[in-house]
Amino acid sequence: MKPTSLLARSALAGALISLSLACAAQAPHAKEATAATDGTPVLVPAVRAAHATRATMLASTRAGERIVAVGDHGVVLLSDDGGRSHRQARQVPVDVALTSVSFIDARQGWAAGHWGVILHTTDGGESWQVQRSDAAQDRPLFAVHFFDEKQGVAVGLWSLVLRTDDGGAHWQPVELAPPQGGKRADLNLFGLFADARGQLFAPAERGMVLRSDDRGRSWTYMPTGYAGSFWSGTAGPGGTLLVAGLRGSMYRSVDDGSSWQRVDTHTESSITALAGAGKKIVAVGLDGLVLSSEDGGASFAAHMREDRLPLTSVALDGQGHATMYSRQGVVAGAGAKDPSAR
Numbered sequence: 001m002k003p004t005s006l007l008a009r010s011a012l013a014g015a016l017i018s019l020s021l022a023c024a025a026q027a028p029h030a031k032e033a034t035a036a037t038d039g040t041p042v043l044v045p046a047v048r049a050a051h052a053t054r055a056t057m058l059a060s061t062r063a064g065e066r067i068v069a070v071g072d073h074g075v076v077l078l079s080d081d082g083g084r085s086h087r088q089a090r091q092v093p094v095d096v097a098l099t100s101v102s103f104i105d106a107r108q109g110w111a112a113g114h115w116g117v118i119l120h121t122t123d124g125g126e127s128w129q130v131q132r133s134d135a136a137q138d139r140p141l142f143a144v145h146f147f148d149e150k151q152g153v154a155v156g157l158w159s160l161v162l163r164t165d166d167g168g169a170h171w172q173p174v175e176l177a178p179p180q181g182g183k184r185a186d187l188n189l190f191g192l193f194a195d196a197r198g199q200l201f202a203p204a205e206r207g208m209v210l211r212s213d214d215r216g217r218s219w220t221y222m223p224t225g226y227a228g229s230f231w232s233g234t235a236g237p238g239g240t241l242l243v244a245g246l247r248g249s250m251y252r253s254v255d256d257g258s259s260w261q262r263v264d265t266h267t268e269s270s271i272t273a274l275a276g277a278g279k280k281i282v283a284v285g286l287d288g289l290v291l292s293s294e295d296g297g298a299s300f301a302a303h304m305r306e307d308r309l310p311l312t313s314v315a316l317d318g319q320g321h322a323t324m325y326s327r328q329g330v331v332a333g334a335g336a337k338d339p340s341a342r
Contacts, residue, residue: 046074057325064106070098083323112144153216155189195235203230244271280320284311
């Protein structure tokens with residue numbers, strides 16, 4: 001396995017086109033980085049754009065009362081009114097696709113993305129600093145999760161796992177064992193989420209979910225009985241786990257992932273993101289798909305937006321009100337009072 005930029009782009013395109021993140025996955029790298037004299041890419045700052053709210057957004061989360069969303073070409077959007085309005089972050093040092101964002105409080109957060117980039121903020125997402133990048137190979141990171149101000153994990157292409165014990169000042173690779181019956185660890189790990197006890201889960205390819213009980217130091221493979229890719233997951237009340245992805249597939253576990261049951265989502269549209277607040281769980285996906293559960297993910301009601309926007313991310317407040325994002329940017333009418341997300 002040779003993780004070259006060309007192979008990484010090919011793998012990303014194959015994995016993410018149907019996820020409707022193709023704009024980010026196939027974006028010309030000439031726009032994301034300039035080249036040094038030896039051909040090695042040099043990261044450049046993101047441009048402040050007049051139409052930043054129309055950029056492809058790939059992930060979102062809450063930082064206290066604020067919503068922070070990240071996406072294509074280093075765009076970071078901030079909302080302080082429940083998603084009704086957004087503004088671009090003041091300073092982002094990279095013009096690459098940012099695929100994930102994690103905050104531990106209202107001020108301190110991390111984002112990850114292409115070229116193995118990990119960014120850190122201490123002012124609620126207004127400005128960011130590079131903690132890690134790997135311009136020698138475009139081996140993208142798809143997810144980052146921090147437990148506290150010191151301990152964090154990032155995952156990505158071909159079973160790439162990184163962890164830190166010092167807030168991201170240093171990142172150490174974690175070598176995964178091959179899954180049962182496999183010759184090598186080469187799954188794409190698309191997401192990260194933790195339950196109330198601190199167990200960490202990574203939705204992946206081939207119907208696999210990985211679990212770590214020691215904050216990313218070691219991992220266990222958990223097959224679900226599904227053969228496709230999972231792109232997102234969330235932990236609900238009472239230890240409930242949900243993962244979802246291709247063709248409306250969603251699986252639920254109530255025993256820490258030892259067994260999984262398929263959830264009827266009433267759709268074949270791919271699910272791109274899950275978010276929970278108490279027993280309220282919202283999922284979004286392609287074709288304007290919005291799924292809502294009031295019973296911790298045991299059952300879902302399906303709604304298709306009339307605009308059929310390819311939805312890519314959703315953030316919930318404490319009352320379960322949703323703000324949504326898409327390949328075309330912020331979703332109009334999907335702020336805190338969107339009735340379709342209730």
